[in-house]
Amino acid sequence: MATYEELKNVVQWTSFVFSICLNSLLIYLILTKSPKKMGNYRYLMIYFSCFAMFFSTCDVIVGPFIHSFQKSFCVLADRTNWLLGETTQFALICVLCGCFGVTITFFVIHFVFRYFASERQGRLAYFHGWYFVVWLTIPVFFGIIWGGTVAYFLSPTQETTDYVRESIMSNYNLSMENVTYVGALYWSQRGNGKEEIVMSTLIATIVFTAMITSSFSVVCYYGYLSYKRITSLIDEGQSEFTRNLQIQLYKALVVQAIIPIVLMYLPVGSYLVLPAFGINISPFSKLVTFLYAAYPAVDPLPLFLIIDHYRLALTDYFYCFSSNKNRVNASEAEISRNQATI
Numbered sequence: 001m002a003t004y005e006e007l008k009n010v011v012q013w014t015s016f017v018f019s020i021c022l023n024s025l026l027i028y029l030i031l032t033k034s035p036k037k038m039g040n041y042r043y044l045m046i047y048f049s050c051f052a053m054f055f056s057t058c059d060v061i062v063g064p065f066i067h068s069f070q071k072s073f074c075v076l077a078d079r080t081n082w083l084l085g086e087t088t089q090f091a092l093i094c095v096l097c098g099c100f101g102v103t104i105t106f107f108v109i110h111f112v113f114r115y116f117a118s119e120r121q122g123r124l125a126y127f128h129g130w131y132f133v134v135w136l137t138i139p140v141f142f143g144i145i146w147g148g149t150v151a152y153f154l155s156p157t158q159e160t161t162d163y164v165r166e167s168i169m170s171n172y173n174l175s176m177e178n179v180t181y182v183g184a185l186y187w188s189q190r191g192n193g194k195e196e197i198v199m200s201t202l203i204a205t206i207v208f209t210a211m212i213t214s215s216f217s218v219v220c221y222y223g224y225l226s227y228k229r230i231t232s233l234i235d236e237g238q239s240e241f242t243r244n245l246q247i248q249l250y251k252a253l254v255v256q257a258i259i260p261i262v263l264m265y266l267p268v269g270s271y272l273v274l275p276a277f278g279i280n281i282s283p284f285s286k287l288v289t290f291l292y293a294a295y296p297a298v299d300p301l302p303l304f305l306i307i308d309h310y311r312l313a314l315t316d317y318f319y320c321f322s323s324n325k326n327r328v329n330a331s332e333a334e335i336s337r338n339q340a341t342i
Contacts, residue, residue: 004286005078005172011290012060018297019056023049026300029310040127041113045303047136048106052296055103058096059293062089065174066271066292067183068285069167072160073275074183078174089180090151097182098147100268103295104215105139107260111222118229146211153204154182171282186276208272216265223257255302263295 027049034042065076075093082089116123127135163185165176184201267288274281304310 008065008289009063012063012293015293015297016056016060020053022297022300022304023052026303026310029313033309033313035309039124040132041117043132044109044113044127044135048110049300051099051102051106051139052299055096055099056293056296058092058099059296062092062096064093064096064289064292065172066285066289067164067168067171068271068275068281069164070280071186071275071278072164072183073271073285074160074164074181076168076174076179076181076183078178079180080178082180086180090182093180093182094147094151097150098143100264100292101146101211102139102143103260103264104212105142108215108218108222109135109138110256111219111226115222115226115229118226142211146208149204149207150182153200153207154184156181156183157185159188160185167282171286187278205272205276209269212265212269212272219257219260251306255306259295259298259302263291263298267291 027046030042030045030049062077065078067074067076075097077089077093079086079089113124113127116127125131160183161176164183168174168176168179184204185198186201186205187195188198189195267284270281271285271288304314
C-alpha cells in the first residue's frame with residue numbers, strides 16, 4: 001500500500017501535468033477561437049491561466065505538506081534531498097502560500113468584470129488602458145501581502161517546533177531537523193499553567209481572515225448582481241444569440257463559484273480557523289494538501305465545457321464532427337448590435 005507521501009507526490013505531479021496541459025490548451029483556444037467581442041476578457045483569462053501554471057509549478061517544486069495539529073497549523077517541506085538551501089526553500093513556501101492570496105483576488109476581478117459586461121452601462125471602460133494594468137497588478141499586490149504576512153509572522157519558533165514535532169513524525173515520518181516550515185501556534189503555555197494567545201499568530205490570522213472574508217463577500221455580491229442581471233437579459237433578449245450566450249454565462253458563473261468555494265475557501269478557511277479553538281483536524285489537513293494542489297488543474301475545465309467556442313473546437317478536433325446543439329450562431333452585425341461580452 002502506498003504511503004501518504006507517495007500518494008501526495010502522485011497527486012501533486014498529476015495536477016502539475018494536467019495544469020500545464022489544460023491551461024496551455026486554454027490559452028491556445030483563447031488566442032485562436034475567442035470571438036472578437038470578448039475584448040480584454042481574453043487577456044484576463046490568459047493571465048489567470050499563466051498564473052495557474054506558475055501556481056502548480058511552485059506546488060510541485062516545493063512538494064508541501066499542509067498540516068494541522070490541535071492548536072497549530074503549518075506548511076512544511078522535506079529538506080532531506082533539497083539542494084538549494086533552507087533559505088530558498090523557505091522563500092518558495094512563502095511564495096506558494098502567497099499564491100492563495102493571488103487566487104482569491106482573481107475571483108473578485110472575474111466576477112466584477114462579469115457584472116460590468118452584463119449590465120451594459122459602459123463601465124467596461126474601467127478594464128481598458130491603464131485601468132486594465134491596475135487590475136492586473138491587484139492580485140500580485142494581495143499575493144505579496146499574504147506571502148509577506150506568512151514570512152514575517154509565521155516564521156518557525158522553538159515553541160512551535162516542539163509542539164508539532166511528534167505529530168509530524170507520526171504522520172509523515174519526518175524529523176523537524178529535516179523540514180523547512182512556516183506555521184503558527186495559537187495558544188502558548190506559560191509557567192503558571194495558563195495559556196495565552198500568541199500575538200503574531202493572531203495578527204496573521206486577522207489578516208488572512210480579512211482577505212478571505214472581503215474577497216468572498218465581493219464575489220457573492222457581484223455574483224448575485226450578475227445572476228439578477230443575466231436572468232433579466234434572458235427575458236429581454238430579442239435574438240437567439242443573446243439568449244443562448246447569457247445562459248452560458250449563467251452556467252459558467254455558477255460552476256466557477258462552486259469550484260473555488262469547494263477547493264479553496266472552505267478547506268483553507270477551516271484549516272486557519274479551527275485550530276484556534278483547539279479542534280484537531282490533522283486527518284482533514286491531509287485532504288487540504290490534495291485540494292490545494294488540484295485547483296490549478298481543475299480551474300480551466302468549466303471554460304472548456306461551457307463556452308461553446310472552446311467546447312466545439314475541441315469536439316471538432318477530437319471527434320472530427322461539429323455539434324450544433326445549443327451552439328451560439330450570429331452574424332458579426334448581430335453580435336455588435338447586442339454588445340455581447342463573455
